Amino acid sequence: MKITCTGLVYVFISLFLNTSCVKAVFSDDAFVTDWQLANLGPWKKIIPDSRDHNRVLILSNPTETSSLVSSFNVSSGQILFRNVLPFTIDEIHLDSNDHNAVVCVNSSSQQWQKFNLHDWFLLDEGVNNTPATTILPQPLYPNEQIFVNDNELHILNRESSLAEWKLELPQGFNKVEYFQHEDPLALVLNVNDTQYIGFSINGTELIPAWTRDESLTNVVDYVVLDVFDSKDVELNKDMIAELDSDSLWNAYLLRLTTNWKRFMSLLKENHFSPGRVFTRLLALDSKDTVASDLKFGFSKILIVLTHDGFIGGLDMSNKGQVVWKLQLDIDQGIRIFWTDKNHNELVVFSHDGHYLTIEFLNNLPIVKLRSALPVRKNVGSVIRLNEHQYQYLIKFDNANHLLFTLDPRNDTDALVSSNHYAGSRIFITEHDKNGIYGYLIENDMIEKTWQRAMKSSEKVMAYGRRDETNLNTLGITLGDKSVLYKYLYPNLAAYLVADEELHTVTFNLIDTITGEILITQEHNDSPDFRFPTDIVFGEYWVVYSYFSSEPVPEQKLVVVELYESLTPDERLSNSSEDFYYDPLTGHTNKPQFLTKQFIFPKIIKTMSISKTTDDITTKAILMELEDGQITYIPKLMLNARGKLAEEMTNEDKKEFLATPYTPVIPINDNFVITHFRNLLPGSNSKLISIPTNLESTSIICDLGHDVFCTRITPSGQFDLMSPAFEKGKLLITVFVLLVITYFIRPSVSNKTLKSQWLIK
Ligand SMILES: *[C@@H]1O[C@H](CO)[C@@H](O)[C@H](O)[C@H]1NC(C)=O
Numbered sequence: 001m002k003i004t005c006t007g008l009v010y011v012f013i014s015l016f017l018n019t020s021c022v023k024a025v026f027s028d029d030a031f032v033t034d035w036q037l038a039n040l041g042p043w044k045k046i047i048p049d050s051r052d053h054n055r056v057l058i059l060s061n062p063t064e065t066s067s068l069v070s071s072f073n074v075s076s077g078q079i080l081f082r083n084v085l086p087f088t089i090d091e092i093h094l095d096s097n098d099h100n101a102v103v104c105v106n107s108s109s110q111q112w113q114k115f116n117l118h119d120w121f122l123l124d125e126g127v128n129n130t131p132a133t134t135i136l137p138q139p140l141y142p143n144e145q146i147f148v149n150d151n152e153l154h155i156l157n158r159e160s161s162l163a164e165w166k167l168e169l170p171q172g173f174n175k176v177e178y179f180q181h182e183d184p185l186a187l188v189l190n191v192n193d194t195q196y197i198g199f200s201i202n203g204t205e206l207i208p209a210w211t212r213d214e215s216l217t218n219v220v221d222y223v224v225l226d227v228f229d230s231k232d233v234e235l236n237k238d239m240i241a242e243l244d245s246d247s248l249w250n251a252y253l254l255r256l257t258t259n260w261k262r263f264m265s266l267l268k269e270n271h272f273s274p275g276r277v278f279t280r281l282l283a284l285d286s287k288d289t290v291a292s293d294l295k296f297g298f299s300k301i302l303i304v305l306t307h308d309g310f311i312g313g314l315d316m317s318n319k320g321q322v323v324w325k326l327q328l329d330i331d332q333g334i335r336i337f338w339t340d341k342n343h344n345e346l347v348v349f350s351h352d353g354h355y356l357t358i359e360f361l362n363n364l365p366i367v368k369l370r371s372a373l374p375v376r377k378n379v380g381s382v383i384r385l386n387e388h389q390y391q392y393l394i395k396f397d398n399a400n401h402l403l404f405t406l407d408p409r410n411d412t413d414a415l416v417s418s419n420h421y422a423g424s425r426i427f428i429t430e431h432d433k434n435g436i437y438g439y440l441i442e443n444d445m446i447e448k449t450w451q452r453a454m455k456s457s458e459k460v461m462a463y464g465r466r467d468e469t470n471l472n473t474l475g476i477t478l479g480d481k482s483v484l485y486k487y488l489y490p491n492l493a494a495y496l497v498a499d500e501e502l503h504t505v506t507f508n509l510i511d512t513i514t515g516e517i518l519i520t521q522e523h524n525d526s527p528d529f530r531f532p533t534d535i536v537f538g539e540y541w542v543v544y545s546y547f548s549s550e551p552v553p554e555q556k557l558v559v560v561e562l563y564e565s566l567t568p569d570e571r572l573s574n575s576s577e578d579f580y581y582d583p584l585t586g587h588t589n590k591p592q593f594l595t596k597q598f599i600f601p602k603i604i605k606t607m608s609i610s611k612t613t614d615d616i617t618t619k620a621i622l623m624e625l626e627d628g629q630i631t632y633i634p635k636l637m638l639n640a641r642g643k644l645a646e647e648m649t650n651e652d653k654k655e656f657l658a659t660p661y662t663p664v665i666p667i668n669d670n671f672v673i674t675h676f677r678n679l680l681p682g683s684n685s686k687l688i689s690i691p692t693n694l695e696s697t698s699i700i701c702d703l704g705h706d707v708f709c710t711r712i713t714p715s716g717q718f719d720l721m722s723p724a725f726e727k728g729k730l731l732i733t734v735f736v737l738l739v740i741t742y743f744i745r746p747s748v749s750n751k752t753l754k755s756q757w758l759i760k
């Protein structure tokens, strides 16, 4: 009987595990949490595709140095294929000898490329000697078949010359972009310059079939607006009221009464039925994604600033839907910032030296102020001086600087921060191709403190400042319980220098206060400078990438980890009470470092580090690859202390999450977060990471020509139960176990007791 009893428990447990395992099938999140704004940029030309009336070719020049030729379905408004050309073009012709090929030409420089129309395979290219081509007819609108009269568009029947279709023009109508009479009829209108509306026939009417908005192409900067749950706001008010009450007792009473009220309203909502309250607790919003998105901080508005001077608000929990947009009438957007902590007002800086403040009224943006900077020069970059919310350092294209204070709004916060400013010192580090420069801002003056100029054959290839992270542990616990202390001095930056004469790439770690080089490391495996390089600097480690051509062409990834000392348990920084870092008096200890090199199978364009709320989740290195894919690898895989598996001692293996050194990092398909999307990041794309309320989860976006966002969980989703997790089954199992322990067990022991008495 006893055996059966334990068996029963096992059966239940395995049943429970089994059912929950079956439910927890690896759910493919592709196209569920991720979204993309696939842009074409303002259209230059539309060319009908002779093979299919549904299809057209659209030519657009989203940047000054490249063109985009896209295959587009005019009936559905879907992009079928996008092809980037490395130079700008103005003509697309059909090849006279091969009707399955198109020739894209720049008529002034006579540069051309020939493509297969079906798979967009590059067939041939050259300058001059353009292949013989057939020029496709380009109808102009309005014409004898289609004209505009009194806010109405008339389309005439070819034979009878009578109006066959009439259409009231939409607000902001600009021009007729495309019209095709053959079946299916297609009409595309351009509205407000960057919007396109496609029409189709429904019975006797022309109705809008699709719309496209090309205004948010080429994002240059962004800010994030958090959307709060109204319940949280209410709770917050209660907390403030409690804090404001005059005694502890009153505060306690207040909490008691508000909670009692809340409980009563919960009962009332459920018609005073305990059963309903219970079932509601069981069901607990597992299906309500809107509520959980709010709670977990996935509901955010991503506010983007584009090169052409638009700002747009994208709803991140709603597939990036454009909730609002605003044309700023500036020549070129440079930076966008929140001016205040409460995120009520934005400031935008333009290239020609203007700044705009933007306020929100009923959640819609309104330009409040438009003004010119005191110095009228072209702005290159803008830095916000961190602690001082209203102070900005503006760098002009001619390398001059301006310290600019935005007139603070009439609130007390602002006054406090502007007073606080007097007497503080801010160190700023800047870099360009020719050097690294240190500045000191003190008493509203900018002073150059140091510089590291490059030699004529040298070039700064990549630069990264140390990320500001929350400090969670001071060191790393090794297998034998000893500790290696991390080097946590904050004022550090790292950069890569390419030397074209010596064919080397050099990594340098620099103190940004004094400009002193702390570590330098040279690679002479023939780096190829035509390929991109990048560097990221996490808490106590640096990861950089470059392409080397010896012994075989390979993408290299190098990790450098900084420690106070490589001797375990030796701590230099705060071992004596009075030690603190002060580089100006020479009061520092230099880092000791370990480094390892890895091979990565694909070419890396840019890298960035994942961010979470508390920095407890292991960091991931996010990478945008040359082929437009985005992937990530956990920092754990790039371990500078890693040893080859066979060299690891038992002690080494005891270390938490110890990974052996594997020189080649494989690309795991599960970590390619763009999966089979076609992403056009553009040349200046930014890979960003936005923390959410869940420590495990970080939102990753790639902003550039397209906008792409998704969510990653580098350490797994440890703080969220899977939707397949069944509370009901768990509760039933617990209940069954209780029954077993309370009723069956006594009866079993009773029986054993009886049998002992009866038999012996
Ligand atoms: C274009 O869209 C129409 C309508 O949605 C569809 O019937 C047609 O198959 C599409 N054509 C292509 C080539 O995708």
Ligand SMILES: *[C@@H]1O[C@H](CO)[C@@H](O)[C@H](O)[C@H]1NC(C)=O
Binding pocket: 087, 088, 089, 090, 106, 107, 108, 109
């Ligand atoms: C043709 O190419 C030249 C140089 O590559 C560029 O300056 C020009 O704008 C291009 N012309 C057109 C029409 O795109």
Ligand SMILES: *[C@@H]1O[C@H](CO)[C@@H](O)[C@H](O)[C@H]1NC(C)=O
Binding pocket: 170, 171, 172, 191, 192, 195
């Ligand atoms: C075009 O702009 C005008 C004014 O800004 C606006 O009223 C109209 O709705 C816009 N048109 C469309 C189709 O959005």
Ligand SMILES: *[C@@H]1O[C@H](CO)[C@@H](O)[C@H](O)[C@H]1NC(C)=O
Binding pocket: 202, 203, 207
């Ligand atoms: C087309 O017209 C019919 C009736 O006139 C209507 O029921 C239907 O909703 C229309 N379709 C669209 C896509 O508007």
Ligand SMILES: *[C@@H]1O[C@H](CO)[C@@H](O)[C@H](O)[C@H]1NC(C)=O
Binding pocket: 407, 408, 409, 410
């Ligand atoms: C600040 O408030 C005062 C009075 O409340 C007002 O006169 C002044 O115009 C305000 N300044 C700004 C910049 O809004």
Ligand SMILES: *[C@@H]1O[C@H](CO)[C@@H](O)[C@H](O)[C@H]1NC(C)=O
Binding pocket: 488, 573, 574, 577, 578, 579, 580
């Ligand atoms: C080291 O000690 C000083 C003084 O006790 C303290 O101010 C400082 O924050 C400490 N630094 C670290 C890294 O713990």
